[in-house]
Structure formats: structure tokens, C-alpha cells
Amino acid sequence: MTQNLDLTDIQGNIIKAYGAFNFTKARYLFLRIDNGERGRNFVGAVTTKVTSAVRWDKNSKPSATTNIGFTFSGLQALELPTASLLGFPEAFAMGMKKRKDILGDDGPSDPIHWDKIWQETAHIWLSINGQSTQAVDERYQWILKQIEASDGGVTLLTGHRGESDENDLPYQDASVLYDADGNPTPKEHFGYTDGIGDPVFEGQTNTQARVLGRGKLTRSGQWEPLATGEFLLGHVDEAMEYPQTAPAPKLLAHNGTYMVYRKLHENVGSFNRFLDEQSETYSGSKELLAAKFSGRWRDNGAPVVIAPDDASKAEWDKYYAAADFAGKKRMLIDFSYNNDIDGAKCPISAHIRRINPRGSLEYGVKDAFERPGALVDRRRILRRGLPYGEVKDATRDDGIHGIVFMALNADINRQFEFVQQQWINYANDFKEGNDKEVLLGNHDAENPGKVVFQVAKDSGEPPHFVNNIPRLVETRGGDYFFIPSITALKMIAGGIVDPT
Amino acid sequence: MATKSGNATALTVLSPIKNGAIGEMSFADITRERCLRLPIHEKSPLARVPNTYLARLFVLDDVFYESLPGSDSVFNFSDITSFFSDAARKAALPKKDHLQSRYLVFSSNFYGDLDDYLAGMWEKWAYDAHGNQRDIRYIWEHCVAFDQVNDCNDFIGYIKKCQLDASLFFNGSTDDSLQEQLKALYLKQEFTKFVVAHQGKSAEEIQQDFKTFIDRVQPENMDGPSWLPGQSMP
């Protein structure tokens, strides 16, 4: 039942959300491989500094981390054998750009509008997370040296749009947002507190404490860790088998996973205008309305299903202030929708309910399914990333600001793409037809849609309609990457991958 | 005898296709190609057959040989006998079956009486195939004994000979007439637009506009505005 993961072999970004460990700054690099052998040598050099998932103590926490991933084209350029390449899944092999019709990357999110860098195909993704900009820069300089030493083996791609609207940066920077006093916050540009939930799976440390609200929901209302294979190749998944998305040989896939990288621009001006307009016809406060869009209150992330109105929020805040660290975490994450099947507390179309409906797709019909979360447990993703840019003018959309979003999962199509297509941009599973999720949905300017905020059943009150939703988030770039284990990295670097 | 769930009916038809060919194309392949080229959605001939909810056509060429392994826990006597006789082991392998004819399979879910439905197929099935108007005979033309079908009664009799009962017909939707379903969908679409547009308005205004709305959409008039069968765009 319990297994111990070989943390020395797994890349750290899979197991850890670095932001929670005080790595407030990040830089993402994308490279093209121009020569197979020298490209492999480069990978070998970088691997010496790739951060694993090993636990840190006070003394061993590095000032900067580095992780690495490859697109399918990148693996081809590194000259992996054809038989191995054929074992990679379709979505990954196509790359994110070609999947735009599945993802709803249309209109302003269409790849033709992406940052210039995405006009060609990236091969390698490199991340630097640092506790300071200086730490990031030191690691960056070191990487530049390795690139130079590759003697044309790899090229650093340019074309990221930056803070001052430059078009040609050689990297994408990201950072936590700071409050007025200069303290780091977990917020993003719409003002929401981000990064609260993350799935918990078998083999992680300390799962007992962390699993509440983050694992899979059992019939009795308890939580259990999800199967490791939902997030790591080479381990048994929720379907009682090894992920079929694993290529051969086993050592290439084992302890690896897939990463979705998306640069998401936030239309801050539209969001603020929209929130203001909508709150004029909404019976609750503006912050309540913003909370209902998301499923969490903006200021501290209080779950709307627990604090569905201004009064209960005030109560919740009191308890929260008095709770200890562990208690605070539990208050934020240990909940289900079992007492809110109708959506009167947390609207069915609220962001967090759409991306993780917990047990609510059983619609309260006891024992209809094997488990209440039967339709949800295999649609979870590990969320990573940080905001980028800053809002200089909150009334405008054209500032450079948004989120670098990353999702890690064993099966891009079954997990990330499914949630994006079926639960964010569509709603049949929620019996809401084609209604798109407010914040992330690819709302159509020509046929703007709406969502329904439900109210208490039989109360005689009408539901509230949130209408004419503008597109609040636009895709500006990204791709699909394979995140190998340390063992696999060394094999790739050594040119010894062989599925014979 | 077709199977029913309330007023919804499941019709399963397997019509044997003549063995043989015209030139170098077999009757079955001709039939399949004609099916593949049928126009879709509102232009499908099935859109004209009254009360068709969902229906499909395909050609059954042959049955499949079960070469995939089964599960690991079922006990078979052959597990024991195989120890002693290789013939016993071989005999326990799945057998190879082959069909002597290929079949045109038509499976329809519709509302109401079977005879009425089949009459509707004979009389109303029509579509445009590259400038040629086609009726139902174009699809069934090469089926065994279909050349003896000359009128509606012949057709009904023919289909009934090709018909198979369903052992279980699961209705996950409604058993209303198609007209009712389409009208309801139309009303859902229109009323949703209405309620969203009237949020926050005064009682007088909503009531006034509601009356106008009812006059326009005519909820109880099945011949009034509605979705068309097979309608694919809003």
C-alpha cells in the first residue's frame, strides 16, 4: 500500500511547489537543439545542477533550483530511437499549438497571437527558481556558459515579450506579487489568492496530514491519497495499471511525467470593469461576487462553500485568525460539496468547482458510483507556476501581466486537456450545457455567454445570471514537455536510451 | 417486434446484402460507400423520417475473432484437461467464426408505432446526392430480396423480416415525440435568453415582455417556431 518514492531520482518541481519554499523568483528558458551529440552533452552538463525532490533542511536548501524538460521535437533532436519515440502519447507528440481546437485557444488566444518565441518549436525547457533575483541570475549565467560550451549544440531562443513590451527577451521571468509593504503574497493579478490546493498522492511524505480535501473522497467522507501513477510514470494509477503514456524502455519513463506550460495573459482592465458592472446588479457585496466567480474569497482564499455570504465570511475570518498553521491549512482545503449539491453556496460554475468538483458529480445519489469522486479522481493535475509582470494601470488590458501556468500529470489528454475542454470551456457534466467558466473560459466576443449562480432550492429567489462575460484570460504561448527522472536524463545525455 | 421503453422504440435491422459485385465493386462495398456519402445533420434523409431521435447505418462485414486475452481469474475445465492433452488446450481456444453474408445494419431510436415509422421511411426518406434525388431504395438496393419490394407494405414486411429484438433497451433520455423534444429544446433556448435579459427589471416590464414572448414562441403550438430536425447551428 504505502511505497517510498525515490526522491533522489524525481525532479524537484514535480514534488515541490517551489513558491511555498520561499523561491519567490523564477526564470524560464527555452532552447533549440541544433546538433544531437552536442545537445546531449549540454543536457549532461545541466543535469549536474538539476534539482531533485530530496527533502531540504535549513542547510541543504539551495538558493536556486533548476529543472529541465523536453518537447517531442526535442527528444527527436536528441536522437532518441524511433521505437521509444513511438511510445509517447499523441497529445505530447503533436505539441500544444496543434491542439488549439481541443484547448479552445481561439480568437485572441490563437497561436498566431502568441509571443514571437512560439513561432518556432522549442526543444528544451529549463527553469530557474530562486530565493532572490541575484540567485536566479547566477544560475542563469551558469546556464549561459553551458550553452556557449555546447559550441552551437543548443541555442537559447528569444522572442518572449517582457515588462517594457520588448519583443525579444531570451527568457520569461516570473515572480510572486508583493503587497504595499513589500511582502511576498500568494496572489495573482485579479487579486485572488492562488496555489492553495494541490493533489496529494501515495508515496509523498506526510500524506496523512496533507490529504484532507486534496486526495480522493471516499464514501464515508474521508480522504485518501490518489494513486501515484496519476502523476508519475512507472507507478500504478487509479485504473489499477501502469500509465499507458509511458514510452519504452522502462527506465526512460520511470519517475518521469508530463508538463503543460502555458503563458496566460490576464485582462486586468476587463476583469475590474466586469466585476464593477456586475456587482451593480448583484445583491451581495462586490467581494462576494468576486468570490463566487472563483469559489474562494480573494483576500484569504476562504472557500465559498464554507463561507457563502458576507456574514459567514466574517465568522470564518475569526476562526481563521485564531487557528494555528495546520488549522489554517485545513480550513482552506478540507471541504466537499456534499452539502451543496445544488450550488447555492458555491456556484456550480465557480472556477475551483469546475476544475475539481470533488464528489459532486454523483449529484448526491448515494452509491451510484464506485466512489463519489469516480469521475473526478483521474482528472487531477499538480499545479505549478508564478505570476509574471506587474499591473501598472488596472484599467487597461494591454499591460504585460499574467500567470505562467504549469500542470503536471501522467496523461495530458486525460487530465489537463479534459479539464480545459470539458470542464472549463464546456459544462455538460455539470448539466450547464455550453456555459463556460467565468475566469478561464474562452468567452466569445461575438456571442458572449453567461453562467448561473444558483441559490437555495425552494427559496423562491431567482438565481443570479452573470452575463456578457468577456474573455479574461488569453493564451500567449506554451507547449507540452516530458519531465524525465534524473536516471532518464543521464541516459538521454549519454545517448544510451535503447528499447531493445 | 421492436422493443419499447415507454413510447420510445428501438428498431434493429440486419438486412443481408447480396454476395457478388458490379464490375469490380462488391454490392456490400457499394452499399457502404453510399452510406458514407449521405449528407449529415439537417440534410440527412433521416431528418425527414418523422420521429427519428437518433439513427445509424453501417455494414457488418464479418464477426471478429477474439484474439485478445481474457481475465485472469475465471476457472475453466480446460485448465485441467490442458495438462493432459494438447488437443484439449487447442480446443479451448476461441473458435473462428465467419459470416456467409454481409449485412446492412440500421439501428434507429424513434417515437411511436413501428408500422407508422416504417411507412415514414418508405415515403419520406429523401436526399440530394450530387444533384441526384435519392430515396430509400438507393441504400437498400443491393440487399437480398429487396428487388421484390415495390410499395410501402412490401417495405414494411421486408424490414420486419430483418428485424431483431433488443434484450435491453435503455432510455437515458425522454420518450416524448420528436416534435415535443424539439419544441422543448427551442423553448429552453429562448426562455434562457429571456430570463437573462430581464434580470433586475421591474415586475411590469417582465410581465409585459413575457406575454409578448409567449405569443412569439407559442409553447403549446407544435407547429409554431421550433428547432428543425437535425439542426446543427443556432
Place this chain on the structure above:
Amino acid sequence: MSNIAGKAYAMNVITPIRWYKVWINRLIFKIALNKPSTLKGLITLSLIHYARWVIIPRNAFPHLDPSQPKENLNYAYMLFFSNFNGSWDQYVDSFTFAIPSGLDLFWKWNVRYPKSVPLTPFHNYIRHNQIDTSHYYSAYPMAASNDVKSAKKLKQALIDFNAASSNKTPDEFLVDYNRLLNHLQHDFGEMRPTPIVSLAAQAVKERFLKSQASH
């Protein structure tokens, strides 16, 4: 020209069943029909418009003319037709995750049926025995099964409301109107064309429509 018509997918599966086990299958189907709890999971999934199982005994393939050779089969056959919403993967996965025992109940007696958990052998079994549809028609490509059911409820409620309330005083009307909206608060989803679940099917459809238009 495909398995997809708007929001609906047409699945056809044919599987051999040992002739002497046909009666068990028929019995199970009969029980399922008469015990609603067996179908509770299927109904809660609510992805299906209509589905059916047809058992064809060895000698029951339609035989219309002496010129047609008689079938000579070792097995009886089970035909399964489903009209469901979502992609193939979503459908098969829903069954496996949500109601694995239900699936096993219906297919257990078929030759080499692998059980519905783990997932991949079951996926393979369905794919192995699936026949593609040549022509698929849905009377409402923009409506999922949920939409059809929801529309039925809405229509009746609207008619009842109109009869009872449209001639009341404005204030009374509004009270009833709000009550109506509350009652229908899960029935206001918009209905538009389907998301593209299969790039391959979409490409085929676009080419097909283009070729039809050019004639």
C-alpha cells in the same frame, strides 16, 4: 461519415457469446430492467440518449431467400449500440471508473471479456470489437441528453406558469416568476455546437462538407 453527430457518439460493438450462456445474459438483462437500482449508476452518469443490447442466437441472422447462404456459426452474438455524449475515452472511462460492476454484469459471459478494471484491457476489448458507423444522424446535434431532459422539464414548467400566473397582478406575477426561475435554476445552460473532442473527426467532417458544397 463518422461516429459523431454533434454532441452524440455512435458506438457499435459486436461480441461472441457461447450459445449456452445466452440465457444467463437474457436473465441478467431482465433483472436489470426490473430493478432500477442496477441502472442507478447509468442514470446518474446521464451521458446516454438511448442504448440497447441485442442478442442474436446462432441461427437468427435474418435469412430472406434460398439464394442467400445460411449462416453457420459456433457462437451467438451480442450487439451493443449506444448513443452517448462526450468522447469515446470519456464514455468508456466513465463506465470503468463509475460503474465497473455494472459493465461486468452485462458483458461477463462474452468470450474473452477481460473485466472492466484495469482500464486498458477493457479499452482494447471495446476497440477490438467496435465497428465504425457509416452514417450517424441525431435530430438535435446541439443538445446533449442532459439538455433534452432539462428541456422537457422547462417546457412543462413554462406552460404551467403561463396558465397560472401571466394574468396576475405584476407583483404577484413576479413572485411566481422568481419561483419558476428558482425551480429551473439548473436548466438554463446554453446549447451551442459541440466542443471538438477529436481533431481527426473534425478534419474529416470539414473535408466532407467542403466536398458536398462543391457539387
